[in-house]
Amino acid sequence: MPPYFYKKRKRGAVSMNYSQAVNWIHSRLKFGIKPGLERMEWLMNQLGRPHTNILVVHIAGTNGKGSTLSFMRSILQEAGYSVGTFTSPYIETFNERISMNGIPVSDSEIAQLAAVMRPLVEKMEEELEESPTEFEVITAMAFYYFGSVNKPDVLLLETGLGGRLDSTNIAEPAVSVITNVGYDHMNILGDTISEIAAEKAGIIKKGIPVVTAAENREALTVIRQFAAKQQAPLYELGNHFSAAAKSRGEYGEIFDYAAPSLQLTSLMTNMKGRHQVKNAALAIAALEVLPLSLSEKEIREGIRQSSWSGRFEEIISTPKVIVDGAHNTEGINSLIDTVQRYYGDKIVHMIFSALKDKPYQEMISLLSEASDSITFTSFDFPRAETAENLFKAAKVQHKSFEEDWKKLLLQKMETMREDDVLIVTGSLYFISEVRNYCRKNFLEK
Incomplete structure (x- = not known):
């Protein structure tokens, strides 16, 4: 990284x-969550508006943002492009939120970026009596890094919450992507699918193409209305491009992709689940819109090599332990479908933990359909629900609870039979802790 960009800012x-x-x-x-773009606009003006200096793909949606981004990054890297990514939350390290070609920025770069931001934040607080949130600071760091310090060919930019008032929405993208629309963060985004879709569709910019895999009729109606109002060309899964899951391979899905300008058969993913077929197709369709050159070979290999931590990821093979960050009802439904698709003939045990503000009673009810036992636990996080409260909310048989998730995990692994499968799911923050613990304590991974 050229260090002079940091050294220039002496005042x-x-x-x-x-x-x-x-x-x-x-x-x-x-400072919590404060929807709005005024603080971001002010910070960007102070930094010289670096966010206008990048080719951006802006990604919103309830589920699938990370996987879709991963497919796009892998294809672009296979084609030789440099790719910046801004994602949240992180799974392994804080630094991975700002990454170049899949490699998180270094500790020293985080320190330098924070050193650039801190005096500006203090200036804002003094002059405007406004305080930017944590996510706004991190977003500003990312825009400064990619726009002024280490410019990629493409920046894949994931929204944090919603879209319309998300801090990333000051971006001027080359294409907007909406993965899907479901019930999540309803205390902020709204109580109905139409209200939530309106927040997601808020990333649609005037004349800028938008690509979506949303299938809910209410959501599609709203997205179409927003696109028409903004005169933005709209490409829909199932209408302008399609994906057909053919079979499941040993490591992932095999599917066909079809669009007027491109037909690809027997594409192979390294991620399991029919929902990943939709995410992969969405990634291809979005990349088709960009003014870039991609060959069939590069698309195939990019799809095959893509992976995304914490999404139906096997972290221990014997006994088989899988982590999946299904943190809302749509994610749980995808998890259930994938479990039944790959392990329908196995004894499946679940460990579940969730945040207090999630509809966990409904999530637990759904999980009971795909598991032979469910054990509830908790973890060290301010918004984490207790294991006992989760247990009490569960109207299922074969349930138990243990507040100490590490103790629980070891107990389950010791008692599992050879063909049993253990699925650890719920909050992404919880999954991150479990994943990192297993990687440090079990040598096989």
Whole structure:
């Protein structure tokens, strides 16, 4: 990275190491979620509007954002393009939220980026009496990094929450992507599918193409209305492009992709689940819109090599332990379909933990359809529900609870038979902890 971009900003400069930088960023959590773009616009103006200096793919949706982004990144890298990504939340390390070609920025880069941001934040608080949130600070860091420090050929930009008032929505994208629309974050986005879809569709810009895999009729109606109002060309899964799952392979799905300009047969993914076929097709369709050159071979190989941590990911093979960040009802439905598709003949045990603000009673009810036993647990997170409360909410048989998830995980692994499968699911924050613990303590992964 050229360090001079950081050194240029001497006025009000601060010096922080990595730990200090991350602690300062996380200290912004006290400001909560504050929808709106005014603070981001101010920060970008102070930084020279770096967000206008990048070819951006903007991705919103209830589920599938990370997987769709991963498919796009893999294809683009296979074609030799440099690819920046901005994602949330992180699974392994905080740094991965800002990555180049799949490699998270370094600790020193995080410290340097925070050092650029901190005096601007203090200036905003002094002059405007406004305080940017943690997510706004991280988003601003990403725009500065990709727009002024280490510019990629393409930036794949994932929204944090919703779209219309999300801090990423100051971007001027080359294409907008809406994966799907379902019930999540209803306390902020709205109580109906139409209201939630309106928030997601808020990323649609005037004249900018939008590609979607949304299938809900209410959601599609809203997306079509927004696209028409913005005179934005709209491409829909099942209408303008299609994906047909053919069979399941050993490691993932085999499917066909069809669009007027491109037909590909027997594409292979490295991710399991029919929902990943839709995500892969959405990725291909979105990339077709960009002014880039991609060959059939590059698309095939990119799809085959793509992976996404914490999404039906096998982290231990003996006994078989799989983690999946299904944190809402749509995610749970996809998980159930995948479990039945790949392990319908196995004894399936579930470990589940969730946040207090999630519709976990409905999620638990759905999970009971695909499991032989469910054990509830909790983890060290301010919004995590207790294992006992989850247990009490469950109207299912063969249930139990244990507050200590590490103790529970080891107990389950010790008692599993050779053909049993253990699915650890729920909050992505929980999945992240389990995944990292297993990777550190079991040598096979």
